[in-house]
Amino acid sequence: MRTHFDVFGLPRSHAVDVPALEKQYRELSLQLHPDRVAPGNAKERLAAVEGTTALNEAFKTLKDPVRRAFYLLKLHGVDLDREDAGAQKDMPLAFLEEVMELREALDDAMAAKDLPRAQGMAKDVAVRKAAALQEAVAALGALEGAGDSPDGVRKASHALGRVRYFTRFLEQVDAFEEEVLA
Amino acid sequence: MSNNGYLQIHDPLKPKGHVVGIDLGTTHSLVASVTQGKPRCVPVDEGDSLLLPSVVHYGKDGGVVVGARARKLAAEAPTDTIVSVKRFMGRSPDDPETRKLGHYAFAPGANVVRFDVAGGQPVTPIEVSGEILRALKRRAEAHFSGKVEQAVITVPAYFDDAQRQATRDAGKLAGLEVLRLLNEPTAAALAYGLDKGSQGMFAVYDLGGGTFDISILKLEDGVFEVKSTGGDSALGGDDFDRAIAQHVLQKLGVESPTPARIAEVMVAARRAKEALTDAAEVTLSVEGHSQPLSRADFEAWIQPLVAKTGAVCRRALKDAGVAAGELDGVILVGGSTRVPAVRRFVAELFGREPLGDIDPDQVVALGAAVQASLLTDTDRQDEVLLLDVIPLSLGLETMGGITEKLIPRNSTIPTAAAQVFTTFKDGQTGLDVHVVQGERELVQDNRSLARFTLSGIPSMAAGMARVEVRFQVDADGILSVTAKEQTTGAAQAITVKPSHGLTEEEIEKMLLDSIDFAEDDIQARQLREQQVDAERVLAEADRQLRENATLLEAGEREAIQAAMARVREAAAGKDYLAVKEALHALDEASRGFIERVMNRAITQVVSGHSVEEY
Numbered sequence: 001m002r003t004h005f006d007v008f009g010l011p012r013s014h015a016v017d018v019p020a021l022e023k024q025y026r027e028l029s030l031q032l033h034p035d036r037v038a039p040g041n042a043k044e045r046l047a048a049v050e051g052t053t054a055l056n057e058a059f060k061t062l063k064d065p066v067r068r069a070f071y072l073l074k075l076h077g078v079d080l081d082r083e084d085a086g087a088q089k090d091m092p093l094a095f096l097e098e099v100m101e102l103r104e105a106l107d108d109a110m111a112a113k114d115l116p117r118a119q120g121m122a123k124d125v126a127v128r129k130a131a132a133l134q135e136a137v138a139a140l141g142a143l144e145g146a147g148d149s150p151d152g153v154r155k156a157s158h159a160l161g162r163v164r165y166f167t168r169f170l171e172q173v174d175a176f177e178e179e180v181l182a
Numbered sequence: 183m184s185n186n187g188y189l190q191i192h193d194p195l196k197p198k199g200h201v202v203g204i205d206l207g208t209t210h211s212l213v214a215s216v217t218q219g220k221p222r223c224v225p226v227d228e229g230d231s232l233l234l235p236s237v238v239h240y241g242k243d244g245g246v247v248v249g250a251r252a253r254k255l256a257a258e259a260p261t262d263t264i265v266s267v268k269r270f271m272g273r274s275p276d277d278p279e280t281r282k283l284g285h286y287a288f289a290p291g292a293n294v295v296r297f298d299v300a301g302g303q304p305v306t307p308i309e310v311s312g313e314i315l316r317a318l319k320r321r322a323e324a325h326f327s328g329k330v331e332q333a334v335i336t337v338p339a340y341f342d343d344a345q346r347q348a349t350r351d352a353g354k355l356a357g358l359e360v361l362r363l364l365n366e367p368t369a370a371a372l373a374y375g376l377d378k379g380s381q382g383m384f385a386v387y388d389l390g391g392g393t394f395d396i397s398i399l400k401l402e403d404g405v406f407e408v409k410s411t412g413g414d415s416a417l418g419g420d421d422f423d424r425a426i427a428q429h430v431l432q433k434l435g436v437e438s439p440t441p442a443r444i445a446e447v448m449v450a451a452r453r454a455k456e457a458l459t460d461a462a463e464v465t466l467s468v469e470g471h472s473q474p475l476s477r478a479d480f481e482a483w484i485q486p487l488v489a490k491t492g493a494v495c496r497r498a499l500k501d502a503g504v505a506a507g508e509l510d511g512v513i514l515v516g517g518s519t520r521v522p523a524v525r526r527f528v529a530e531l532f533g534r535e536p537l538g539d540i541d542p543d544q545v546v547a548l549g550a551a552v553q554a555s556l557l558t559d560t561d562r563q564d565e566v567l568l569l570d571v572i573p574l575s576l577g578l579e580t581m582g583g584i585t586e587k588l589i590p591r592n593s594t595i596p597t598a599a600a601q602v603f604t605t606f607k608d609g610q611t612g613l614d615v616h617v618v619q620g621e622r623e624l625v626q627d628n629r630s631l632a633r634f635t636l637s638g639i640p641s642m643a644a645g646m647a648r649v650e651v652r653f654q655v656d657a658d659g660i661l662s663v664t665a666k667e668q669t670t671g672a673a674q675a676i677t678v679k680p681s682h683g684l685t686e687e688e689i690e691k692m693l694l695d696s697i698d699f700a701e702d703d704i705q706a707r708q709l710r711e712q713q714v715d716a717e718r719v720l721a722e723a724d725r726q727l728r729e730n731a732t733l734l735e736a737g738e739r740e741a742i743q744a745a746m747a748r749v750r751e752a753a754a755g756k757d758y759l760a761v762k763e764a765l766h767a768l769d770e771a772s773r774g775f776i777e778r779v780m781n782r783a784i785t786q787v788v789s790g791h792s793v794e795e796y
Contacts, residue, residue, distance in 0.1 A: 026405040053654070
């Protein structure tokens, strides 16, 4: 199967030079885009649409460190984007407690229309998210080196499960912020 | 929408003629073309005006008038004169937005707005827009003394799939091959970018007559990349006019104004607004009443509207991941950015003086002409490439009326997403899918794009069939859907029913009906109407002769049949007046007979009921 890394000719790794990736994306777009195909060539145009679609998808995934990490995990057989993913149900108890605590605190702040309090929480959660992502990246790096080990995959999947939750939390604060400002 | 996608297929053998860029605006429309390497707008209305008012008047004689002449007719025939039709594009009659838009008479039924206008059939916004495009095409052809058959047409970045689809269909009705639907802000940036050869990050603030758009774009290495876009498809300068009109009517103590009155006050309000760009105070006169209007009052009235654009801008900046201070320039587009209060607001919001050295009315059309030239001129192919985004998230309805996002907003197009569906009953061979567009959680808060049924799924146990549905968004931002059953590899039939807008068949029929390629359109239209009439009358006459033969008097059948033959003969010709005359003659010849038929019918109805019922 052709991976997103293959589209850019990159090795399978979380370490991606984003400015270089952006430059390469523009160069590949110039080559592949349907607008570059001579009018009249329907077959080539169709191929160009498909090629550009794949390029756009690969670029979107690889330029963002969080998406990139989820994608690497997916290549190891765990797709956290699927709602029915077993990995989601299998989170450790300590994390579930952390989630409940955060959830309640945010609900309180939102009920009190207290934007500064919610923003303060978001700041703290952003730090936790960065730490969880780092943990995930380390676990994924170990997987690339040593091959699939159930333990290693679980480690990465737990860390990314937390990233995913923190991301949702931050989105909620964003939505709350927009609501208060509007 | 259909299952075969919407890729433009070009016919290399077709003569090309001039390629143009068209700004199909809410209040006015323009057409531009690149000549000698420079985009220029083409005169399209009275007095060599480059702006064609987007107003279409339908006359009682079936004639259609477009532009300044139509606008003059708005006050006396408000329901037969459609202004701001762009606001109705892709909307259904029961859309809450549609109801706010005013004084038109809508024909009942269907999921598309139909204006009840003089001179024949009700018309859809697609047909009205088609008339505007056709007028632009004709006038550009007159200007170039040559054919115009291919165009890039601009749409607000915020247009959803239904609105884009409607715009493209309007182009088709006007006899244009639509090379690309281009987002208006992107077009504006293209007009600036190529002239100046600039690199960097730009915001395009576009406040037109009826829509507001903001886009954040990056130009680097010859690639124009749209980073994010946002907007409000029901906010613009018309709302400024409306704000003035409301206050004026209030001051005059008018409670429920007539459509004609509203139209008149709106015209006066627009003039006042334009004058207030330079003057601090103007006098507004309506029906002999003069009223002073100060710029300060006007600015206070429109302040909430202008502030609404600020929230949209902040979200677009956030989506693009840039701060206002990191921008290299802010481009102003749309006539409403001439309003000093708007300019001040933009300067404050972005912390810099906006660029406005290309006429804000022309800049979109000029950019569209540039893109048209880039797409067709092989010598220009490596100059610049445009990467646009989808403005609103595409999603599916899941259990409990929740939206599941498939393609998030601001994804670069072309893009695609796939979703695997499974059956929940043994032997189930069909599945219903509902596609929506928007950012909200609940399906009911988003815009319904289409419902379709996956049919012909091989009969299997529940959960065994796996149907992969692929949603492809093309470079115009238009969606197409394909499906495949994964275990058998069988392609699935998809019948897509657009929630708004017209079906493929309706468009095809309109295309046939509109007879775009006839030299004289009004003549052709009248001929077509007479032919339809003739068909109907002939069928009816046949039926009556058959069913009521006993009521015929001596020689009557022969006379009627002779008149029918003359109608048939005339209908096969090209002269609509001849058809009309023949129909009239048939009417005369059959009058006595038809009266007898009617009398008998009435007698039968009455005798079928008891006296008490009457």
